[in-house]
Amino acid sequence: MAVPNPIALLLTVCFLGFYVPAMSLASSSDKFLLCLSIHVPSQLVLTPTSPSFKPLLVSSIRNAKFVAPATARPPLCILTPTKASHVQAAVRCGRYHGVRLRVRSGGHDNEGLSYRSQRPEVFAVVDLAKLDAVRVDPRGATTWVDSGATIGELYYAVAKAAPGLGFPAGVCPTIGVGGHFSGGGVGLMMRKYGLSADNILDATIVDADGHLLQGKEAMGDDLFWAIRGGGGGSFGIVLSWKVQLVPVPPKVTYFSITRTMKQGAVNAVTKWQKVAPALPDDLSVRVVVQKRQANFQSLYLGNSSAVVRTLHRQFPELGVTRADCREMSWLQYVAYIYFGDAINSSPLEALLLNRTMPLGPFVKNKSDYVKKALTKAAWQKIFTWPSGAADGELILEPHGGRMSTIADTDTPYPHRSGVLYNIQYVQLWNDNGARGNNSTPNWINGLYDFMAPFVTKNPRAAYANYKDLDLGVNKVVGGVTTYESGKVWGERYFGGNFRRLAMIKRKVDGHDYFRNEQSVPPLLLIRK
Template sequence: MKPPQFSMLIPLVLAALFSFSLAALPHENFLHCLSLRSNDSSISRVIFTRTNSSYESVLEGRLWNLRFNTTDTPKPLVIVTPTQISHIQATIYCSRKHGLQTRTRSGGHDYEGLSFVSRVTFVVIDLVNFRSVDVDVENKVAWVQSGATLGELYYRIAEKSRTLSFPAAFVHTIGVGGHISGGGVGLLIRKYGTAGDNVVDAQFIDVKGRILDRKTMGEDLFWAIRGGGGGSFGIVLAWKLSLVPVPANVTVFSVTRTLEQNATQLLHRWQYIAPNLPDDVYPAVIVRSINSTQDGRKTVLAAFNSLFLGTIDELLPLMKQRFPELGLTRQNCTEMSFVEALILNNGIQNQPLEILLNTTARVPIASPAYKVKADFVKDPIPETGLNGLFSRLTDDAAAMTILVFVPYGGIMDRIPENATPFPHRAGNLYHIFYDVGWQEEDNIHSQRYLDWARRTYDYMTPFVSKSPRAAYINFRDLDIGSNNIGHTSYAQASIWGRKYFKNNFKKLARVKTMIDPENFFKHEQSIPPLY
């Protein structure tokens, strides 16, 4: 007769073994499914499991926010780096069959890591091998695959033309797919709108594995993928872009002022001037803390960094008339090509254009680990409000924080809110991007930085947009709301959805219901079906 305590252990051991077998089955069955479904032996070379020696390097190869590079960060069960469309189709099919979520990664700048982090068992489809760029200068269009970086896109355009470009972000390591999927704000926003505004076709794979273009997907889905956020509808393989004209030479200038040099008063005045400048001017401001050269105490520096689609001789009289308080001089200005201006905005100097092809080097202006938040401003913030914001930058937790003030107006005032899912058009003076950074080794203390970001965000409540307090999907922020691990209702998702998309959110949910009714493509802030 067995001792009572031993007999009690038997069901526990069996339960544990059964639980382990269930956990292992999806992994093995999924891989077996891939080998059968792809009809291509090469797929084995693009599958990386946790036991594969290259798994970590593949995962971290495009992991730009080192906040998610910790031992506690949930990691994918499998990473697939497809080289053929059939690999993607097989991964979607097998993930559905075996109940695994998929996340699609193009560049790895996802600010909340939703393209490569999940609390559930998941597979990453990394589009790193889908990165071709085909530029047609004569017709002023380009086909670019979603895994290409913006730097690769800009380089291939500049290779063929000095007077064409594309309106997107200036950080060259950002993935094309994620950027355009969220709308895409960049240096040419006041002249040509967002990146999504300048897409004319796309190649898309839906949940059934069908390959669709604009004609076969229909205008509603084509509308949704150009700003509705990645990971909700399917996988965009490639985008057909309308290239825009830029001068052979543009003018960049930078004027810096500390608080002691009336930076607050200048920025207060900037709010009235910047949105009303001609469309050819992109007058951004970057604010951060520095050590004072006088006594070593911290102060705040505002850098008025601007791009003008014209010459110095055209710019100087314009700024003297519109913004004389800035005191812009010829010595502050430099003429260069547009692509050189993009490189300069990355914080890179005296480097050849080939630096844009370097997809592994970190951008000097970016922190190793970071949390971001964003706000839209509709009415000028009073000087007292700006002073309160700037005083927070002298906190030790804000040592690596930058605030970016991005001007609106221009063509954005003339594009309807519902032209694409990106609704932040007329009525916005500018948006503020709060980039709160720290060193990777300080991840253990990350909560102090996150707390600073949230306190500062709370402080800004009276000064920014309301009902809803608007946010930008490419600056993802799970603080504003998230979906459940299981079912999430449209009403619950609307809490965060209306902040990103305002009245466009309901149409996005309708498109989701049409293209992916069972909600296969999902994550913590994906568009839910309309039920």
Template sequence: MMASSFALLLSLLSIPLFSVSSASSDSVPDFLQCLSDYSLPSYPISEAIYTPQNSSFSDVLQSYIRNLRFTTPETPKPLVIVAAKHESHVQATVICAKTHGLEIRIRSGGHDYEGLSYVSSVPFVVLDLFNLRSISIDIANETAWVQAGATLGELYYGIAEKSNVHGFPAGLCPTLGTGGHFTGGGYGTMMRKYGLSVDNIVDAQLVDVNGRILDRESMGEDLFWAIRGGGAASFGVVLSWKINLVRVPETVTVFKVERTLEEGATDIVSQWQEVASNLDEDLFIRLGLNSVNATGGGKTIKASFIALFLGQTDRLLALTNESFPKLGLQRKDCIEMRWVESHLFWFDIPKGTPVDVLLNRIPKGKIYLKRKSDYVKKPIPVEGLEVIWKAMMEIEKVGMAWNPYGGRMSEIPASATPFPHRAGNIFKIQYSANWQEAGINVTNNYLSLTRELHKVMTPFVSKLPREAFLNYRDIDIGNSKEGGLPAAAVYGKDYFKDNFERLVHIKTKVDPDNFFVNEQSIPPLLPYKI
């Protein structure tokens, strides 16, 4: 039944995926009245509403935009922002937006690389969750409830306040909102030991298309499966997650070793590819690659090996000396600290800085940026590395981060969650371009350079599909609002592989009219409203 239905979906590729909204600014008074009608006296929604006439509107909108590409005067702005302060505000926003034909965009931390959590091409409302950020930690049962607007920094700090031997496997950036980060998969330096964030989520609260609050039991296992890695914004609004905490040692070790081509980086990178996914699961070594100025003039490649080890220096040195000798790791390279402090290390914050810096919700500086992703299934030969180095030195302004897989990531079945990139991958690539200069010509140049390096990597990465990571949102691989179902079929397979079909069927069941929609959302099977 599923296969035949999915064949029907793909046979109707010429039909657009989204409702062409007739709503406009004229809908706003009715929408606002609807919100008021659904407001609870004990939790008045009026305090959470911002319109362009409100003096704080721009500040609220801009405060959680993490990519300056979407701060230009030409960027479409929401008709209304609802900065929900209570779950009833979320329910009212969903019900009233649906009633009055307004699209909603759901924002928790604002880190969507393509701005899909706060930008749309049709009249829309931003449902902002930054006020919903409570965290309740139960060390005795090794669990926690985390609201979707809480940041990773707040979560890590909260865990550390209660325990030095517990943590959670999630991302490195402390200002990431848990709502979006978890629902895209959520990976970090402990994924080889404990898997992804979604592999450690045991319950959730979700507002569905009818405004109901559902937990795991009431939403059912299909929907609970879908929101853990399939992009919950296609299915509803996540209010909170229940997570399993994981054990960490009282002392962990970090290091950063840098080598240029002149210092033997190519040989070290070659060995890293062979061993990084097979090392002890307590050890995660990320490889950063950038074009830099060479000492004698011209350009070279700097390879940065940055690591977290769930243990102390002596054991780490024994492991690397045996399994990764070309790195040449020395005791002086290693720094011991608490697990919570390791998150400061990854952001070059000096050791000894109070860990309450993790509570800062605003990044140190905003930038223009573009990201792309890839997966690699077999080591790239030296000849291939030399092709890559040459291209990077010519392009100059685009770097890469290679993140090792293996360990627990290879043990979890590809169908366990919508995130399918498990066994068979030795590392994941993130392409990264950052810039400070404004202007469309500058932006287009950086976008072009990023795409150029991505093209150079084509022979060395996964194929059919060319896999991509949902948390590294990349509109280049498909926009269903412009390309309809052909675009959805491409990005759906790239992000989710064979899990895309199950996601489509769940979407059809829980949101057949495609209310929860964006440029890369999961489409329902026909019929649906157009």
């Protein structure tokens, strides 16, 4: 008589097409890990006892503020899937054994919700970094890109495989595609081509039942609408995206011009508010306000002589000359705007394909949208706002152009018609232990309060990719997030689209498996 395999002696049940072990004497955590071990290679699942666990957990944390909380209450494990079936296993094992999932693609997460939980719950992290393929179709001007790829990897692959094509997305090359696309994807080509989310043609997603939905026909119109800007962590795990590439000329023009207050920075920013949204769609000029200076950064899809002519006519206060401008390829530009002169000494591959970044200081971000230009007096106050010992900046991203022609309801991102620009407030500081991880210096909160009369109201809007838990957090009643608690922050990110998102959540994840502190709640499962 053959000796039975010990694993075969475990009681198993068939759950959603998987054989899932049900060990009555083991904890739900043990059951989850055993379930994963049957369906996922062991080297892809790291637990806190592994020497590689903490380095992996911390590897893509960009905000030093969250290192201590993330390591003090770590996830049950980190799964690094290499194919869709591994992700399906995580969802099915998690659903059956009561272990929730947090999903990260790059780690640029202002509140760290992709790898930590503020609640005392058992959770695992699905780290998509190994799902990073970029498959470019030059003839069709499309690309399939996995969620774990960075936008730097996307930019590089597109430029090499299809010269003359590019893609509208953000500035920092280490941003993960999954999170960036899920929240919208603001960048300097959005005035010409819209957000990243506006250029998504198709996607593949693992839903809350662990089903692999390959394409928008499989997922349906509602779910496909929701994932293109409705925020990550609510509707499933998107594995890959098909995007429409856009034409870019052989040479683009970039400039970076800094003006101090003595050089007329206040006047220039005051004028910029009205000029920037009305410039030709090929030209975007954003502003970084820091240390009583304004740095104007441009992208023009053409040569420098046209930039100078346009800005001399429409924005003479900036005083742009040919000497201020640099002509370069689009690929050089996406490296230069972030790395500056480092591109002169480092290969583009080293800059755009490197996923690692120094951990850096503590960071706090907030955001606003502006529909009516601020007065010169208001800008004078902003430029002289006391900074104390902390380092703070405002990043102003112009809208207008294509952004104004897309309906507010075409995707979940509603900040379209009438928006002049959005503001990202950033505060950096070094914490020596005196403040604690949850304490933020006063600069950003004080300035944010000061700005209230000048920005959008009812609600005061915010950008979902600049996540801010100060706006509100979900309450869970009877095992389900309440709609009323989600609406507090949700209508600020998504406006009138939030209700539709919550209805779709009810349809595709009515039991609220995918949830975090600011995930979309299921509308019809309100517990009184």
